[in-house]
Amino acid sequence: MTHKHLSYAEMMARRFAADRAVTRRRLLANGAKVGAALAVAPALGRWAAGDASAQGVVLREIGLSLTEDPRILSRFQEDTGITMEGNSQILGNQITFWLQNYQDYDVNQVNFSQNAPLLAQGAIQPFPTADIPAWNDQVIELFRVPDVPGYSERSGWPLAGTYTEEAFESGSYDTFIGTPTWFGFDAFGYLEGQAQGDLTSYGAIFDPANAGRATLLNEPITSVMKVATYLEGTGQAEFEGALNNLTREDLAICFDFLNELKQAGQFRLFWSDFGQLVDLLVAGEIWVGDFWASACAAAVASGAPAVFVNDPAEGSNGWIQGADISAATEHYPEVTTFINWYLESGVPGAILGVQGYYSPRPDRVEPILSEQSTTVEGISDWDYWYEGAVPEERPALSERLNHIADWQAYPDEFEEYSRLWTAFTSA
Template sequence: MTEVTIHLGGKMNHQPNQEPRGMTRRRFLANSGYAALGVGAMPAFLAACSGTSEPEHQLELRTQGIGTTVLDSVLAQFTAETGIPATGTQVGFGEMVPLWIQGGYQDQWDVMEAQGAQIAPLVEAGTLQPIKVADITHWDALLEVFRVPGAAGQDGDGHPFTQVYTQEARDSGALDEVWVVPTVWNGDSIGYRTDLVGGELDSYAALWDPQFAGRVALFNSSLRAPMEVLATFVGTGEYQTEGTIGSPSRNDIDFAIDFLIERKRDGQFRLLWDDFGHAIEILDTGEVALMNAWEPIVREVAARGKPAVYGTIKEGYNMWFHGIALSADSPNYDAAVAYANFWHEGFAPAEVANQGYMTPTPSVAQAALQGADSPNAGVNAWDYWYNGGGRDRGSVDDIASKAAWWWQFPAESEYLESRWQDFVAA
């Protein structure tokens, strides 16, 4: 883990602390004995009798997430604007949920900058408290795909809408509380070198094409390649899923994994990649010609002068988002809300734009993005990333309209992971 600590000067603006929302089984068991005895109220009672009051809680922000969102520059600017000290811990994607559930949410962090697929297990473990929509300044400026039921761009499981709001908020129709406030999003595709593949690629089918045997790398995640197999064959009409692409049935999983094992035994795949830096190197050096990649990988290879492209895929993109999720035990609700609001404004969206990451509040951040640079000299970040003035896959609307599935926690996740390990071991 890499820890980035920003503890800058400036007076902290205290806001009334809000109690954690909801009573989880974990919190009830921890608190019920003391509450029954009245011990929890004793310090306040004694303070009242003595004419003194408890010291004010001083807000702070302690956040955890991957290195592409937990950034020292963003935390420093947040502290400069709000006066709230901020501490960030960078961890690997696969470590985020285990470290949080194993106790990090209780005393290490207030916020996880969580990916949408991670929300379900965090909620199931009782480690989150809801955030009130009314506290999010620019909520109505969020893209409809995140906040409106049935909006264009949602997948067959209703994601990301169903990942964002609490079950109670959805069932009641009030839509007044969320588990996560979206901050960045994108749609994943394939990255490739045009000089090594002989032209443009427009389908996940390229990953399985025998002409590229031995020159393909796959991301080592059960939530990626199996879904790309299903998207490929659903797209050609050769297969119909029983579940959905994002949450496949056991038969769907078997179909995808058996296919991947067959292609692996035929020598299709050069390697599986886990590390961001390693992924850059294998595409940059030409060890592989194509891979299912993250956009920043391709951007970095292109910046090194190689003809690297992030593909426009006819089957649609593997969509995802990250956002602010709040610890069930955090005393810093107001700091977390301030941080979520900060991410919707100009500085943070401009800071991550050249990674290919987009804000869910483009109308709010537009002015800052128009004043920021892009990879192309003379083209600002707004025109490049949002209007399609240089991005391989067109405008933000082009990408948002081509969702094949959103990253999620599949109903058959344990079975999917076990079959993925069959593939890894094959």
């Protein structure tokens, strides 16, 4: 069965219309709420009540351009009267920027693989999960209990990355390092018709058939993790540490593998940002690599036959993006209102959802995405992006949770990762 994908222009037009429809429905709903606000304010949560004392407060956050989307920030302001000023950063700058500037910011929307140094250096503060009412039984189990699909026995992630060490080890899960706001799975991608070999395995990146056309992200945490996922997933190595927290001996194995490949001319280049990756794909400079799903989508929109492999044979690498609270914020109540709104309103979840990412509160995203069809003709965005209506392109979330090798995390031996990576790229 073939599916009719909307053209890029049509997709954009429909998404624009869908956003306006959401706004209209929400305005109506909010209008009704105003009358009932006094009576039901506690039940609805602060965002719906439009807390008078919070009106006019200005918060500041940093995040990826995806999270600092003006549609998200302006809806937050409409709903709560609180202003959030967003400052977009690229992934690689976020740790440095936050450590230098957290005194001037309230929220850091960050990949949780960066949390460890931020917490250790006192730039973010842990906070009780009870302060985020939307973090309740409706949150996807993955983030609430161990031993469900997607949980990594070896690393304890995603729970170990979400809750403080104490809350994780005691099993109380009552104190956040940060609140997960969206998550997804990294794998790899290729250019159809160019890349050779088995294209269901990370091995395609390391296949000599693609020598001189392969690439990796120029960053040790995620790239080394993919190599480890491949080596262990294919039985070529067995690691002592978790895939997201390798030991020095494990690292030696990974880098022996990488260095040998580099010497043989396997890698064309090491890419460093989203825009560059899209350009490289469109120009056909690279055929296979650890591409981001969103970059593949952007390349497709520009006419390149890029394919993102959702669930490689060796498993995907999960990641969590979430909201950390600045250790120096003077607006703690408004910050928790913001985080709560992020999950409860469903608005960011819907905007990020059609870009391929998941919300920890799918129940809040479903009502919005079920009402719109902006991706494949005749299929609602909810069915396409969450439910696997076109499984060969986009498996269901519940299915994908079964194929997670581990989650991106800040490894204990980061200095060694970094040192070996520098040696590898400069060799």
